[in-house]
Amino acid sequence: MAKWIDVCSVDDLQPDSGVCALLEGEQVAIFWMxxxxxxxxxxxxxxxxxxxxxxxxxxxxxxxxxxxxGGQPVVASPLYKQHYNLQTGVCLEDETVKIPVYAVRIxxxxxxxxxxxxxxxxEPAL
Amino acid sequence: MSEKQTVVVIGNGMVGQYFLxxxxxxxxxxxxxxxxxxxxxxxxxxxxxxxxxxxxxTVKELSLVEDGFFEHNGITIHLGDKxxxxxxxxxxxxxxxxxxxxxxxxxxxxxxxxxxxxxPGHDRAQCLVYRTIEDLEAIAAAAKTGKVGTVxxxxxxxxxxxxxxxxxxxxxxxxxxxxxxxxxxxxxxxGAMLRRKIExxxxxxxxxxxxxxxxxxEQCVNLMCFADGEQLETDxxxxxxxxxxxxxxxxxxxxxxxxxxxxxxDNQCRTSDDSIYAIGECALWNGMIYxxxxxxxxxxxTVVADLAGNEAGFTGADxxxxxxxMGVDVASIGDAHAKTQGAMVxxxxxxxxxxxxxxxxxxxxxxxxxxxxxxxxxxYGTLLQYCLNGIELPAYPDALILPHRSDESVGLGPDxxxxxxxxxxxxxxxxxxxxxxxxGGCMTMGALKAETKAATGCGGCAALLKSVLDSExxxxxxxxxxxxxxxxxxxxxxxxxxxxxxKILTFSELLHKHGKGKGCEICKPTIANILASQWNEHILExxxxxxxxxxxxxxxxxxxxxxxSVVPRITGGEISPDMLIALGQVGKKYQLxxxxxxxxxxxxxxxxxxxxxxxxxxxIDAGFESGHAYGKSLRTVKSCxxxxxxxxxxxxxxxxxxxxxxxxxxxxxxxxxxxAVSGCTRECAxxxxxxxxxxxxxxxxxxxxxxxxxxxxxxADLFATGLDKETLIKYIDxxxxxxVRTADRLQRTxxxxxxxxxxxxxxxSVVIEDKLGLCDxxxxxxxxxxxxxxxxxxxxxxxxxxxKRFRHFINSDQPDDNIVFVEERGQIRPADSxxxxxxxxxxxx
Numbered sequence: 001m002a003k004w005i006d007v008c009s010v011d012d013l014q015p016d017s018g019v020c021a022l023l024e025g026e027q028v029a030i031f032w033m034x035x036x037x038x039x040x041x042x043x044x045x046x047x048x049x050x051x052x053x054x055x056x057x058x059x060x061x062x063x064x065x066x067x068x069x070g071g072q073p074v075v076a077s078p079l080y081k082q083h084y085n086l087q088t089g090v091c092l093e094d095e096t097v098k099i100p101v102y103a104v105r106i107x108x109x110x111x112x113x114x115x116x117x118x119x120x121x122x123e124p125a126l
Numbered sequence: 127m128s129e130k131q132t133v134v135v136i137g138n139g140m141v142g143q144y145f146l147x148x149x150x151x152x153x154x155x156x157x158x159x160x161x162x163x164x165x166x167x168x169x170x171x172x173x174x175x176x177x178x179x180x181x182x183x184t185v186k187e188l189s190l191v192e193d194g195f196f197e198h199n200g201i202t203i204h205l206g207d208k209x210x211x212x213x214x215x216x217x218x219x220x221x222x223x224x225x226x227x228x229x230x231x232x233x234x235x236x237x238x239x240x241x242x243x244x245x246p247g248h249d250r251a252q253c254l255v256y257r258t259i260e261d262l263e264a265i266a267a268a269a270k271t272g273k274v275g276t277v278x279x280x281x282x283x284x285x286x287x288x289x290x291x292x293x294x295x296x297x298x299x300x301x302x303x304x305x306x307x308x309x310x311x312x313x314x315x316x317g318a319m320l321r322r323k324i325e326x327x328x329x330x331x332x333x334x335x336x337x338x339x340x341x342x343x344e345q346c347v348n349l350m351c352f353a354d355g356e357q358l359e360t361d362x363x364x365x366x367x368x369x370x371x372x373x374x375x376x377x378x379x380x381x382x383x384x385x386x387x388x389x390x391x392d393n394q395c396r397t398s399d400d401s402i403y404a405i406g407e408c409a410l411w412n413g414m415i416y417x418x419x420x421x422x423x424x425x426x427x428t429v430v431a432d433l434a435g436n437e438a439g440f441t442g443a444d445x446x447x448x449x450x451x452m453g454v455d456v457a458s459i460g461d462a463h464a465k466t467q468g469a470m471v472x473x474x475x476x477x478x479x480x481x482x483x484x485x486x487x488x489x490x491x492x493x494x495x496x497x498x499x500x501x502x503x504x505x506y507g508t509l510l511q512y513c514l515n516g517i518e519l520p521a522y523p524d525a526l527i528l529p530h531r532s533d534e535s536v537g538l539g540p541d542x543x544x545x546x547x548x549x550x551x552x553x554x555x556x557x558x559x560x561x562x563x564x565x566g567g568c569m570t571m572g573a574l575k576a577e578t579k580a581a582t583g584c585g586g587c588a589a590l591l592k593s594v595l596d597s598e599x600x601x602x603x604x605x606x607x608x609x610x611x612x613x614x615x616x617x618x619x620x621x622x623x624x625x626x627x628x629k630i631l632t633f634s635e636l637l638h639k640h641g642k643g644k645g646c647e648i649c650k651p652t653i654a655n656i657l658a659s660q661w662n663e664h665i666l667e668x669x670x671x672x673x674x675x676x677x678x679x680x681x682x683x684x685x686x687x688x689x690x691s692v693v694p695r696i697t698g699g700e701i702s703p704d705m706l707i708a709l710g711q712v713g714k715k716y717q718l719x720x721x722x723x724x725x726x727x728x729x730x731x732x733x734x735x736x737x738x739x740x741x742x743x744x745x746i747d748a749g750f751e752s753g754h755a756y757g758k759s760l761r762t763v764k765s766c767x768x769x770x771x772x773x774x775x776x777x778x779x780x781x782x783x784x785x786x787x788x789x790x791x792x793x794x795x796x797x798x799x800x801x802a803v804s805g806c807t808r809e810c811a812x813x814x815x816x817x818x819x820x821x822x823x824x825x826x827x828x829x830x831x832x833x834x835x836x837x838x839x840x841x842a843d844l845f846a847t848g849l850d851k852e853t854l855i856k857y858i859d860x861x862x863x864x865x866v867r868t869a870d871r872l873q874r875t876x877x878x879x880x881x882x883x884x885x886x887x888x889x890x891s892v893v894i895e896d897k898l899g900l901c902d903x904x905x906x907x908x909x910x911x912x913x914x915x916x917x918x919x920x921x922x923x924x925x926x927x928x929x930k931r932f933r934h935f936i937n938s939d940q941p942d943d944n945i946v947f948v949e950e951r952g953q954i955r956p957a958d959s960x961x962x963x964x965x966x967x968x969x970x971x
Contacts, residue, residue, distance in 0.1 A: 007936070007937055008936045012930070012936050013936075014672065015671075016672030017671060017679075020934060021936050021937050022937060022938040023937075033644070036634065057959070058686065058687050058688035058944060059942050059944045063676040063684070063735075064647070064676070065646070065647035065650055065672075065673075065674075066672075067613075067643070067644045067646035068644040068645075069646060076647035078676035078684055079688075
């Protein structure tokens with residue numbers, strides 16, 4: 001079932017920030033942390049989650065600030081500042097709310113996402 | 127329910143107004159139709175702080191009545207109309223203008239008048255009194271031609287009046303009949319110390335002087351002759367020899383009055399007529415007239431309670447006072463003169479630092495009966511609590527007034543106070559009320575003041591209030607943590623210093639050296655902001671891009687549906703028709719919702735992220751530049767049209783506004799900054815509601831600082847007067863640089879200043895007197911920011927790398943299909959969720 005879709009080149013990503021991709025009608029926010037995770041190149045952390053903010057009801061999460069809260073990698077919604085765990089999609093302020101998470105990797109300079117597979121054990125695919 | 131009864135209040139002074147405010151706040155409000163007469167041409171104002179009128183406080187600022195108070199509460203006020211007769215049989219009040227109102231209940235709050243001794247010549251020209259704003263205007267007018275002013279009366283009010291004369295630049299004398307100043311409150315040694323301090327300030331004090339006649343002077347308008355043969359030439363004679371109750375209305379209608387005046391009241395503040403109450407300085411309770419505002423307020427509350435059928439009584443008032451007279455702290459508590467049987471006295475006198483303190487204690491040394499403090503009244507709050515609450519004194523009571531030179535604290539901690547202890551006497555706020563406000567979420571002095579009104583009257587209890595707040599917060603487990611966030615164990619000010627001193631240029635360098643983890647949405651924008659205000663690199667440079675809030679990232683303001691609004695700079699609100707047309711054309715072309723902002727510019731809403739660079743290309747080609755509406759930075763400098771066009775304009779407010787906006791545009795700061803410039807004191811630009819406000823006067827520019835609108839509006843404080851433009855700009859440079867350097871994250875200038883130890887005075891000492899020796903640095907930093915200004919949008923549209931970010935999808939040119947607009951009043955607006963469903967259905971169909 002593993003179907004990795006090429007999304008864009010790694011050069012299209014914004015370092016330590018997010019972009020949004022359109023994949024089979026789904027809006028996916030992709031966050032790449034080459035500087036802050038202290039690992040340039042293929043070891044840099046990369047995460048993919050849904051772009052839709054369920055509190056603000058708008059497609060904006062790719063434009064949120066990323067970082068970590070208590071060790072969990074998070075994105076903060078730019079609208080009302082709720083935090084979402086980038087590995088699990090769970091909202092830190094309201095654990096009943098969860099956004100989709102997707103498997104994402106960088107392969108030969110190409111960013112790929114697998115819509116059918118979730119990241120394993122909360123660890124994002126590299 | 128029966129019909130509403132009518133309560134008529136005669137007098138809209140401090141106490142009359144306080145009564146009205148309490149009545150409309152009470153549950154019986156609906157039972158009464160309220161009518162009030164006010165003899166003066168304006169509604170109640172703060173007579174306690176009257177002398178501030180001469181140092182720039184406006185009549186409006188002195189007002190005690192919120193805008194719309196009478197209208198909102200359905201109170202009929204007859205302004206400038208004096209009540210002249212009361213008919214107790216018909217229960218009517220008739221006014222000078224001939225109005226007759228029938229009352230069910232009548233409240234006399236007629237106040238007092240200044241006593242003028244019947245000395246021959248007391249009614250000569252420039253012999254004045256000090257009570258109303260009209261009196262102040264007469265004094266100011268007389269001071270224009272005179273050089274010497276003399277106050278008759280060395281009491282509390284007399285010394286206030288002397289300060290007013292000093293402020294007007296007159297050679298100032300105080301003539302007192304008693305052998306010492308403030309004879310009622312102070313003992314001989316305290317009075318002598320006060321005299322010495324006041325004389326050092328330039329006031330000439332004459333005690334033991336009985337004025338026998340006032341006649342023509344030679345150098346001055348008047349000559350005062352004293353019983354001991356001495357004489358004094360003076361232009362102004364200002365009588366401040368005590369007050370007399372205004373009881374003429376009561377006398378005329380046969381109410382009982384005291385032998386030496388005053389309307390006799392019982393413990394419910396009822397006069398000899400059950401339907402008539404008297405409160406404040408016109409009332410005589412138990413042979414006493416209370417000339418302070420706090421007892422008057424207590425009487426007002428008593429009447430409201432009595433009308434509501436509640437048990438309440440006025441049982442006398444504590445006459446303790448603390449005030450600052452010409453910068454000298456003076457306080458008197460309880461039995462200052464040790465008249466109590468067996469009372470013992472401790473005193474401490476320090477000639478060098480000009481401090482005098484005296485304690486009066488009970489025979490058994492367990493209770494504090496009274497105290498006098500001159501030169502240092504910092505112990506007032508503690509001593510007053512000992513006295514009022516009968517708290518047992520320490521074994522050696524003199525420890526309370528002796529200077530403590532080690533770390534030991536002898537003050538009475540807030541925890542030692544009972545819940546019933548009155549912290550604020552002006553508004554009768556107990557420690558219990560303060561604690562419950564804190565439990566209810568008031569975590570700052572500002573919030574606490576707004577909620578309880580404590581420390582908003584005379585302000586004497588502010589220090590005590592703060593200590594109660596601190597103590598309660600720490601009890602609730604709020605170890606006051608000032609760390610910025612979990613990634614940086616520093617305050618914003620610390621980080622600013624680290625960045626400046628260690629010349630740190632990027633977030634990752636700072637995180638590596640002084641932080642931990644990966645950062646968050648708190649520290650990233652804060653540090654991006656500090657880096658920008660210090661080094662002023664473009665905020666979308668590679669190292670900074672990931673730190674910015676979405677508004678800064680896209681140089682526009684995100685709205686609820688994820689679209690953005692665009693605000694080009696319109697300096698000073700001045701715009702040519704051609705520019706306005708260009709703006710309109712851009713709005714029309716991109717179908718943007720267009721609205722005028724409060725800051726005199728135009729906001730264009732509904733731009734998709736991919737449209738932003740195109741919109742800005744056209745705006746920049748038309749001559750616009752970024753308005754920084756998206757940043758924590760200078761927003762607008764609002765202006766009125768000024769002397770160029772306005773009949774009343776004193777100076778060119780638009781010209782100055784444009785110059786200032788161009789000077790400070792692009793400056794990144796802890797929060798947004800707003801300016802305004804008014805061309806005259808009519809203040810059409812509302813400069814006193816801004817972080818920096820400037821008002822033109824005939825003597826130069828007046829500078830106001832630290833005001834704001836918003837959730838908790840604050841009037842700006844007068845910072846400096848009569849400035850030329852060069853000095854004005856120098857002060858603003860320093861003020862802004864100091865704010866940028868020392869404020870907390872998202873702290874407006876108002877809160878910054880309020881939390882500053884020493885407040886406005888301290889800020890003045892830093893900015894005007896250069897107390898910290900920082901002014902050169904502050905000015906240089908501002909000049910650096912000004913020199914490195916760039917229009918962020920112009921740089922962005924010229925740089926392909928920066929433009930890459932401005933698209934919704936990285937892999938498609940489609941727009942976001944969740945953005946749906948509908949039309950309203952001829953313009954677009956975001957569709958609501960129902961409308962959006964409908965839209966989707968139509969698409970599917």
